Amino acid sequence: MYSLHSAAWLEQFRSRLRAETTARKALAHLMDRMASIIASPPVIPLTGGGWSHAYVCPADGTRLQTVTRVLHRCPLCQQEMSGSPYDEVVIAEEHSEFSKLTLTAALSYAATEEAKYAEWAKQVILFYAEHYASFDLHDIFGKSGNEAGRYGARVQNQTLSEAMWIIPLAQAFTIIKSCQMWTEMEMQSIELNLFRPVIAVIDRNPRGESNWQSYHNAAAAVIAEALGDKELFERALNDPRNGFHFQMEQSVGKEGFWFEGSWGYHFFTLSALITIVHSAAAFDVPLNDDRKFQIMFRIPLEAHLPDYTFPAVHDSMETDLRQYADLYEFAYAEYGLGDGILQQSERNSLHSLLYGKDIQPETEEHTDKADYKDIRVIDLTKPGMLYATIGTGPSAQAALVDYGEHGGWHGHLDKLNLIYYAGGRCWLTDAGMLGYSHPLHDAWFRQTIAHNTIVVSGRSQSPSTGVLRKVKTNEQDGSVRICAEVGDAYEGVRMERIIRLTNGLLIDECKVICDREEDIDWVFHTPGVPILPSTFGYEPVSSDQLSESDGYSYLMDIRRLTGLPDNDRMLEWKWNETDAEHERLQMYGIGAFSGNLAEEEWYLAESPGMAHVKRRSALIRRLRKVRETSIVSVFRVCAKGDEWLAVPFKLDCFTEGVIGEP
Numbered sequence: 297m298y299s300l301h302s303a304a305w306l307e308q309f310r311s312r313l314r315a316e317t318t319a320r321k322a323l324a325h326l327m328d329r330m331a332s333i334i335a336s337p338p339v340i341p342l343t344g345g346g347w348s349h350a351y352v353c354p355a356d357g358t359r360l361q362t363v364t365r366v367l368h369r370c371p372l373c374q375q376e377m378s379g380s381p382y383d384e385v386v387i388a389e390e391h392s393e394f395s396k397l398t399l400t401a402a403l404s405y406a407a408t409e410e411a412k413y414a415e416w417a418k419q420v421i422l423f424y425a426e427h428y429a430s431f432d433l434h435d436i437f438g439k440s441g442n443e444a445g446r447y448g449a450r451v452q453n454q455t456l457s458e459a460m461w462i463i464p465l466a467q468a469f470t471i472i473k474s475c476q477m478w479t480e481m482e483m484q485s486i487e488l489n490l491f492r493p494v495i496a497v498i499d500r501n502p503r504g505e506s507n508w509q510s511y512h513n514a515a516a517a518v519i520a521e522a523l524g525d526k527e528l529f530e531r532a533l534n535d536p537r538n539g540f541h542f543q544m545e546q547s548v549g550k551e552g553f554w555f556e557g558s559w560g561y562h563f564f565t566l567s568a569l570i571t572i573v574h575s576a577a578a579f580d581v582p583l584n585d586d587r588k589f590q591i592m593f594r595i596p597l598e599a600h601l602p603d604y605t606f607p608a609v610h611d612s613m614e615t616d617l618r619q620y621a622d623l624y625e626f627a628y629a630e631y632g633l634g635d636g637i638l639q640q641s642e643r644n645s646l647h648s649l650l651y652g653k654d655i656q657p658e659t660e661e662h663t664d665k666a667d668y669k670d671i672r673v674i675d676l677t678k679p680g681m682l683y684a685t686i687g688t689g690p691s692a693q694a695a696l697v698d699y700g701e702h703g704g705w706h707g708h709l710d711k712l713n714l715i716y717y718a719g720g721r722c723w724l725t726d727a728g729m730l731g732y733s734h735p736l737h738d739a740w741f742r743q744t745i746a747h748n749t750i751v752v753s754g755r756s757q758s759p760s761t762g763v764l765r766k767v768k769t770n771e772q773d774g775s776v777r778i779c780a781e782v783g784d785a786y787e788g789v790r791m792e793r794i795i796r797l798t799n800g801l802l803i804d805e806c807k808v809i810c811d812r813e814e815d816i817d818w819v820f821h822t823p824g825v826p827i828l829p830s831t832f833g834y835e836p837v838s839s840d841q842l843s844e845s846d847g848y849s850y851l852m853d854i855r856r857l858t859g860l861p862d863n864d865r866m867l868e869w870k871w872n873e874t875d876a877e878h879e880r881l882q883m884y885g886i887g888a889f890s891g892n893l894a895e896e897e898w899y900l901a902e903s904p905g906m907a908h909v910k911r912r913s914a915l916i917r918r919l920r921k922v923r924e925t926s927i928v929s930v931f932r933v934c935a936k937g938d939e940w941l942a943v944p945f946k947l948d949c950f951t952e953g954v955i956g957e958p
Contacts, residue, residue, distance in 0.1 A: 297630070299578035300470040301521060306406060312653070313407055322648035323407055326400050333397060334416040340423050345388020345452050347436040349731035350381040357730035357737075357906075362386055381733075384453075391451050394420055395464040396646070402468035403649055406475060414477045417468050422482065424451070424465065425490040433497070436733075446501040450493075455501040456508045459515035462494045463571055466518040473522070491519045495528070502538050505547050505704065507554070507561050509538050510568040517575035529579050532572065540572050544588045549678025552591030557679030557703040559596070560612035563620045566592050570626050584630050593627040593634065596620075599674045599683050601722065602692040607715045608728030609681070609698060611706035613906065622647040629653045671769050671776055679703055682764060684776040686797050693718045693797050699780035702759040709757040710747035711782040712793040714820070716802050718933035721871060723822050723881045724748050728906040736850070740904050743847030744819075750791050750806055751817040754843025757785035765792070773798065788812060802931040813921040817842075818929075821903055821912040824869030824881050833858035834900070842899065842916070851901040851914065862894035863887040866940055869913060878936040885917065886928040895919055896927075 298305035312319045351360050353370035360368040360382065368382045369375070398420045405413035428450060434440040435448030449458035469486060472478060478486075495516060503509035513532040517540075520529035533540045547555045554562040569589060576583040583589065596617055600606055606615040621641035624634030629651040635658070643652060672685040680700005686693045696715040701707070708727070716724035727746035730737040740746050744756040751757075762782030769776050775798035783790045788811035796803040808816050828834065834855040839848045865885040870877045887893025896917050903914040919925050932941060 297574065297577045297584055299521060299575070300467060301474050301524075301578055303474065306474050309403075309406060316652060316654050318643050318652035318654050319649055322644045322646075322652055323404070325644035326646070326649060327404050327408075330397070330400055330404055330413065334401060334412055338394060338416065338420050338423065340394055340420065341387045341390055342427060342430070343387055344384075344431045344434055344450055345391050345457070346381045346384025347453055347733060348385055348388060348457070350436075350733040351385040352731035352734050354734070357734045359731070362389075365390075388452055388457065392457075392461055395461050398468040399464035399471075399646060402471040403646070405477070406471050409475075411477075414472055414475065417472060418477070418482070421465055421469055421486060421490070425486045428490050428493055449497050455498045456511055458494060459498055459508075459511040462491075462515050463511075463518050463568075466491065466515070466522045467571075470518070470522045487523055491523060495519060502535075504537055505543070505555065507556065507565040507568070510543060510565045510572075513538070513540055513543075514568040514571040514575075517572045521575040521578040524578075526579055529575070529581075533576070533581065533583075540569070540583065544586055547678075548588045548592060549676055550588075551674065551676050551678070552588060552593075552595035553599070553676040553678055553681075554592070555678050555701065555704065556610060556706040557676075557681060557698070557701070558610040558612035558706050559606035559615040561610075561706055562592070562596070563615070563623060566623055570623065574626075590631055593624065593631065595674075595676070597634065597637070598672075599676065601694050601717045602685065602688070603717075603720060605722070607696060607717075607722060608726045608906065609696070609710075609713070609715070610679075610703045610708050611729045611732075613728055614722075614725075625651040625653075628655075670774055671771060673767055673769060673776060675764060675767065676700075680762065680764070682767065682778060682780070684767075684778060684797055686774055686776060690720055691800075693800065693802065695776075695778070695795060695797055695802060697778055697780050697793060697795065699762040699764055699782065699793075701761050707759065708742045708747065709744045709759065709785075710749055711757055711760050711762050711785045712780060712791055712806070713747040713749045714793065714795065714804065715748070716931055718800070718802070718931075719879060721879065721933070723824060723869075723931070723933060724820055725823055725905075725912065727821070727904075730906065736904060740847045740850045745817070745843075745847040745851070746821070746903065748820040749793075750808060751819060751843075751846075752786045752789050752808070752810070753814045754817070754845065754848060755786075756846040758787075760785040775799070786810075789814070800932060800934075804929045804931065806927045807925070808922075808927075809924045810922070813923055816919045816922055816925055816927075818917040818927045819914060820883075820929075821905075821914045822869055822881060823872050823905070823912050825872050826900055826913050827868045827870055828900075829867075832860060837899070842918070850904055852903070852911075854899055854901040857898040857900060860898060865893065865898070867915065870936070880934050880936055880938065882932045882934060882940065883915070884930040884932070884941065886930060892919065892922075892925055892927075895922075 358370050358372040361371050363369050365386050366378045366383050368377050398417045401413045401417035431450035432440045433444045433448050434453050435444045436453050447454045449455050452458045452461050498512050516532035554565050573583040600617050604617045608614045618640050621637045622645040624637050625647040627633040635655045674683045682697045684695050694717040698713040727741045729741050744751045765779040765781050767778050777796045779794045781792045790809045792807040794805045837854050837856050839851050842848050867883050869881045871879040899916040901914045903912045905912045
């Protein structure tokens with residue numbers, strides 16, 4: 297790997313364009329877009345940008361669509377709005393886009409030597425150098441100037457976004473420098489009026505164990521490369537509380553998963569780390585040899601659900617691995633990882649141009665394919681998430697149990713949360729997230745009631761860390777048994793979850809022991825639509841009859857089920873898409889084993905989902921004033937018309953699971 301400032305990089309870049317179809321294709325795609333852009337001088341806003349998380353519909357939290365710089369529309373409810381904070385978000389996106397286009401223009405010049413590309417890129421960088429000091433320091437809380445907090449920035453409104461904005465500009469500067477297209481006076485102005493002041497803004501806000509700090513480090517690394525500043529690079533690399541090496545040691549688990557427990561933030565952070573690793577070449581530091589950095593690319597290839605997705609756990613949307621194929625351009629070029637993902641992508645991104653190599657035929661010694669067995673179990677020990685998959689193709693089942701660290705600022709109050717995938721669908725889903733500015737994000741999405749877990753006394757859990765007690769696989773009958781426990785989610789309460797994947801079933805037992813009598817809610821949410829048996833009664837209740845706090849007020853259409861049998865209860869949901877309504881999820885409450893089903897109150901409700909989901913169906917099984925209980929459920933995905941399973945089940949898989957067992 298060569299530094300962007302070196303003649304060796306330029307020679308290698310042009311050589312790849314001659315030899316690699318992928319690089320040529322990406323260049324053609326990007327230059328086609330640049331043709332109309334460089335035809336006119338850049339018109340850059342002279343005001344700073346707003347917070348991207350504010351660009352959501354105040355009614356339903358849906359991400360807005362930009363009609364014009366001053367007109368914004370919700371694609372869900374069609375409401376139109378203008379003014380602050382929406383206009384400022386569009387300005388922020390314009391600044392970001394100018395930065396990315398500048399890097400594209402610089403690469404286009406490096407590829408073609410057509411001066412028009414370099415001249416357009418230089419205009420953008422020189423504009424920001426001339427005007428950077430005139431942008432007011434401002435933050436997401438509406439404060440500006442000396443009132444702005446340490447999170448605030450100038451062109452953007454937080455140091456994270458400022459770092460993300462400057463990275464492509466600094467890379468473009470370095471490429472143009474390698475092509476000897478700057479004058480000494482221009483380079484001095486850019487250093488003194490842009491790069492050094494940006495570092496000063498970012499340095500106000502050290503973030504330690506945080507994805508923010510990864511971008512702060514990346515900004516420092518690319519600016520260090522641009523200026524040949526070894527001291528600045530050493531700080532980005534070796535700061536004992538913030539640097540790259542600190543983050544690799546502290547923030548990345550031994551399996552390669554980022555500590556925040558969110559796949560969205562895993563990939564988000566990985567993008568910044570690629571930048572640091574590439575810039576390190578300018579100082580002859582081979583960061584691409586770092587083991588944890590390498591396995592951050594490998595673990596998503598192994599831990600995805602059978603449909604290449606990751607569930608929306610913690611602050612993350614539902615994530616498709618194929619959406620991050622551009623990151624695997626680097627991984628394939630350096631480590632030979634990710635060819636399967638790249639083959640499913642268009643390969644026309646900036647990463648494709650910078651790193652893209654044509655896919656080579658696999659050999660036994662060189663392949664990124666995971667060893668797909670009938671049973672796969674992956675324990676992500678840093679965030680504490682266990683993935684278990686049985687089978688392949690349409691018959692595959694998968695479960696995730698979130699048992700470990702809280703996840704920092706992006707964690708949710710969701711210990712022992714359960715995700716279940718079967719029949720090509722994710723049936724037990726996580727709440728996910730909305731834009732952070734929307735009040736519902738904190739009030740609902742981060743609360744325990746929004747997740748598939750246990751709620752005690754109608755209150756959310758405390759930030760907590762559980763343990764994985766046991767994982768047992770049985771290749772003979774194709775089953776996996778998982779036991780996890782948490783003892784600090786509630787004071788004086790210990791909770792254990794034992795699940796077994798076997799023969800097309802998910803068998804789930806939740807055990808709770810309290811040092812006093814408590815109301816216990818077992819909760820699950822599904823995008824499916826409940827099929828309401830006529831043999832049950834449905835008594836409307838208000839949310840405050842369940843709890844007056846911690847998210848319960850956002851449950852809608854709550855109905856208590858009456859006329860239920862005292863032993864062995866069954867409910868069914870159909871998939872919520874009109875072309876797949878024949879697909880079914882069955883849930884069996886097994887009183888024959890737990891012995892307390894007659895004491896349970898069952899409630900059906902609608903619960904808020906992410907903007908594209910809108911609503912989910914929730915089931916709450918409540919036991920009042922108990923000190924110890926065991927709640928047993930069996931989930932089965934099947935087709936419309938399939939007979940109900942015979943009960944009671946043989947549940948010997950739980951005989952080993954006792955709270956406190958070492």
